[in-house]
Amino acid sequence: MVRIDKLVIVGVGLIGGSFALALKATGAVGRVIGVGRSARSIARALELKVIDAAGALDAATLSDAGLVLLAVPVGQMPAVMRSLSLLLGERTIVTDAGSTKQDVVDMARRELRGALPRFVPGHPIAGTEHSGPESGFATLFDGRWCILTPPPGTDEKAVETLVRFWQACGSQVEVMEAAHHDKTLAITSHLPHLIAYTIVGTVADLEEATQSEVIKFSASGFRDFTRIAASDPVMWRDVFLNNREAVLEMLGRFAEDLTALQRAIRWGEGDKLEALFTRTRAIRRGIIDAKQA
C-alpha cells in the first residue's frame, strides 16, 4: 500500500478536490495542503474538509511534500511550474491532471529544471460538468481510467508511485506517449465537447421565444448536450488551443460525415440512414461491455 505524509494540491477544484478526498478515504495520505488563487475556493475546501490546511507556492508548503498535484487549467501551468521548480524537495514527485499532454510535457521541459525527472504527466479520464471544490467527491475516479504520459528520462520509481496512487483512487492506469494521448482524447473528449458547445451555442442564438421552448422540451435529446457544454470555459478554451492539430483533424472527419448524412436526408436515402444508425448501436454495446457506460 502506497502512503505519503504530505500531499499538496495546486487548484482545489473538481479534480484536485476529488483526488484529495479519494486518497484521504483510503488512508494513502496524511495531510493535504491546498494551494489556490481564489480565497473563496480555499475557504470552501477547508470548510468541506477537502484539504486540511491552506498553503502557497513557497518552500514551507513544497519542500517536504511527498506528492504535488497540479490541477489547474493548462494555460496556468507554465507559471505554476516556474514558481515551484526551485522549491520542491529532492524526492517530491509532481504530477498534473491536464486534459492535454504534449503541451504539458513541453512546458515541464522548459520550466521544471531539476524536478523534471520526478514529473509524471497524468490525465484521469473522469469528471462531471461541475466545477469548484464543492463538486469534488471521493469516488469520482473509481472504475475509470487514468492515463500517464511520462517522457523518456522520467524516474521509473516516480511513475510506479503514481500508478499506485491512482490505483488507490480505484482507477486503472494506462501509460502511453503524450502525442498518442492527445490524438485519442481529441476523439473521445475534445470533439464531443466542441460539438456540444456548438449546438448549445446554435440554440443560444435563436430568438427568445423559441429558446424557451427548446429548454422546455429539452428532454428529447438536447438536454444531454447542455450537460457537456456546461463544463469549465477556461479549461476548455485551453484544451482547444493546446490540442489544435488533433482536434482540427477529427473535426474535419466529422464535418465530412455530417455532410454525407445531410445529403442522405436531402435525397431521402432511408437505407443509408438506417444502416448507419444500426452500426452506431454496436459501439454503444462495446462501451457497456467495457463497463464505461
Next chain:
Amino acid sequence: MVRIDKLVIVGVGLIGGSFALALKATGAVGRVIGVGRSARSIARALELKVIDAAGALDAATLSDAGLVLLAVPVGQMPAVMRSLSLLLGERTIVTDAGSTKQDVVDMARRELRGALPRFVPGHPIAGTEHSGPESGFATLFDGRWCILTPPPGTDEKAVETLVRFWQACGSQVEVMEAAHHDKTLAITSHLPHLIAYTIVGTVADLEEATQSEVIKFSASGFRDFTRIAASDPVMWRDVFLNNREAVLEMLGRFAEDLTALQRAIRWGEGDKLEALFTRTRAIRRGIIDAKQA
C-alpha cells in the same frame, strides 16, 4: 379522474409499454390489449404484464376500445391507420406517439376516414435509448411534457380526454400546431440525434485499434453521445425522412456555427472560444430551473 375499460396499444415497445404501465398504475384503464407484428414482443409484453391480452387489427379488438394508441415507427403509420379506420367504435379515441407530427396529421387525413375527428396526434417528450417491451416503465412520462397537435376539426372532448390521460401519466400537456411541433423538435431532438449518430459513425470508421481505445476512454465525453446514438434505427430513419425541411434548416445553422468555431481554433482566438463556452452555461441553468435536467 379519467377512466376507460379498454385500452389498445398498437406497438408494444418502450413508449406503448410505458403508457400501458403508467395508466394501469393509476387505475385509469381496465384491460390493456396489445397489438404488434412481432410475436416475440407480444409474448414478452404478456409475460411482463405490460398488456393483459394480445389482439389484432380486427373488429373484436377495436370496436369497443375506449382509446387506441399507435406507438409504431411513423413509416408504419399509414398502413396501421388504413387497417383500423373502418373497425373503430363510434366513440373510440385514437392517438399516436410519433416523433414527427405534420406527416402524421397528413396520413390521418388520408387514411382515417370517419374516425378522423377523434384522432388526437400526440408526442410524449420522453424516452430512453432502449427499445422493446422490456424497456417500458410506469414513470417514464412523469414530470415530462407531452405535446398534442390536433388539427382544426378535431373533437374537443377527445382532446380533453387525451390531456387527462397524459396528466394521469404525470405529464404536463401543451397543445400546438403540428408544423410548430416539428420545427421545435428539429432543434431539441432531431438535430442532437443526428449529430450523435454522426460522431459515433465517425468513430465506427476508425481503424480497430483506435476504436478500442476510444471505447476504453469514452467516459471523457464520447460516451454520452453513444447513448443517444443507440436509439431505434428505424424510428430515427423515419424521423429524418419525415421532418426533412426543418432538420436541414437547423443542420445548416449548426454547420455554420461549427465552421466558425473551427476557424477560431485554427487562428487561436481564445477569447471567442471562452465567450461562447460561457454563454452555453446559461442554457444549462435554464434547463435545470425548468426541472428538465
